[in-house]
Amino acid sequence: MHEIRLIFLGFGNVGSTLLRQVLETRETVASRAGVQIVPIALADISGVLYNAQGLPEETLRAALQAVASGRLLESLPGVLPLDAIRSALQPGVILADLTASPHTVPILKAALDAGCGLVLANKLPLAAPWEEARIFFEHPKVRWEVTVGAGLPVIATLNYLLDTGDQITAIEGCMSGTLGYLCSELEQEVPYSSAVRRARELGYTEPDPREDLSGMDVARKALILARTAGWPLDQENLAVESLYPRELASLTVDEFLAAIERLDEEYAARRARAWNEGNILRYVARVTPQAGMVGLTPVPRESALGMLRGPGNHFAFYTARYNEIPLVICGPGAGREVTAAGVLGDIIELGRSDIR
């Protein structure tokens, strides 16, 4: 039985779901994969719970309780200043970055320097300028399945194609459940402004919906796919269409939500034009070895992308071997359970390969 000592960097929705899954799947993971996952540190912005031999079950349960009731870890006894996490960085330890923070890169690099493995749910380190990000793509002990399509085996499939010497020619798909929902609403002739407000009320968008509407989150996924495929693209190689005009960028959220009615007509017209040509609007990302595009695209109604409903994601790999009909992975591309499960899969796979 191989023991994997695990650091949770970030302990919100994904972190706490992952911890619950680790506790619930202990026997399965031991019997199927031959590994035992031992949480040694839980960290959020308020501090860290740390025990090099493994945190006691009661501490783990208390931490789950704290998150469930909206408290930070500092509310628990024994919490240490966040910097204490550095003492946990030892060879054989895996650090999982479960944050969405732009500030984790130094600790991630320190972890690699210390001989740790890394599992990233955080897209930002991988979507940084290539010269900063490349270490994460090139280091053998880094995994990032859930940064694209959550728990869907998108990166695993890409790696399988690459490992067996296939030549990837293009990767295309719908990579945002939020924008998928928006497209479905537009299709039902819901005005753009109502669809955006409703998506926000349902919690499908970030509190500031411009973070989704800008397309930057999809662009990051496209960049991560391209870089995983071996194409060292940068942000400037991607043409990204924002779903709101630049002049609305400086407004407050409330002002923004009030201002977007003026966009209703434009999007209704685009939808109608697409429809009259047998098409439907989808927020599509496409990358090739040289460049990429991310934007609202008319696709045939009777195509796989046209048939997507609501928050489903879709990833198509066009390769030398899958040239006429692509290899496609689809399903829900967000959600805490599937995201945590994807992180768990990476931990198991990395832990197993680390035995070598």
Add this chain to the structure above:
Amino acid sequence: MHEIRLIFLGFGNVGSTLLRQVLETRETVASRAGVQIVPIALADISGVLYNAQGLPEETLRAALQAVASGRLLESLPGVLPLDAIRSALQPGVILADLTASPHTVPILKAALDAGCGLVLANKLPLAAPWEEARIFFEHPKVRWEVTVGAGLPVIATLNYLLDTGDQITAIEGCMSGTLGYLCSELEQEVPYSSAVRRARELGYTEPDPREDLSGMDVARKALILARTAGWPLDQENLAVESLYPRELASLTVDEFLAAIERLDEEYAARRARAWNEGNILRYVARVTPQAGMVGLTPVPRESALGMLRGPGNHFAFYTARYNEIPLVICGPGAGREVTAAGVLGDIIELGRSDIR
């Protein structure tokens, strides 16, 4: 660099394509996966070429040449009686069963006894009665990705779901390119008999098309999926609909092809009935923990299965975590290049894990 010594059991379309891929992808596989694949034996029904240290490049090239010109290995110098393959069974060796033969089980068991790994492209050992087949599902050194969906990562995805403790509730899909083609033809109002004859002429069916039309090949795939999911089903747990009546089973192929016009009306009527209800006919397989069904099924035209065209395969996993929207893998489920690539992926994965 880890060396994998490989035995090719079967050296027809898939075997020769695999050998070509092994030779062409040497550098990629070495740099990405850290393994080197060394072919030590090639076997077909006529004999075996064997060298424990690795067959020389010129022998491998000559064997590829022989297959390309329709000759058996016995046409080459140095070929040994088939039984010589047993001397090649050593710990650390991987044997790939690239046949479609029901007679390989003894050598497969001998290989496991000798400490070899096994990669199966041959469905038959896995679809045998459970008590005979279980050793292949339960042994840690056996892989069988391409027995379902060829190179599509169907088994890999199922294993990922299981490894991370998800609960599979059902697996459903269209698992035969041949019957997919037939359904597409019926949909175009091509008579059943013409569609069958045309599929045979195009080489989509076996020389005796009843082997496809019986549904047994799909039933084997369904059984393999169920067993991989941990459900020890047997043939009698599957309801399988044959696409020809039992009384045509004893005819010769020519008699059969002449006799099937009498079925045209029945299938045209089934197609029309489905169409009038907004449906389309698909040859669908579905397995759950208790049982399975395989047969011609009306599905909504505007569904993922309804949208499938021609030889595309489709696999949907319904699980505790993927319950409303399933996790779906689709793409071409046959073809020598993608099949060989899937075998190569299994060899790499097994070789890597064998290092432990």
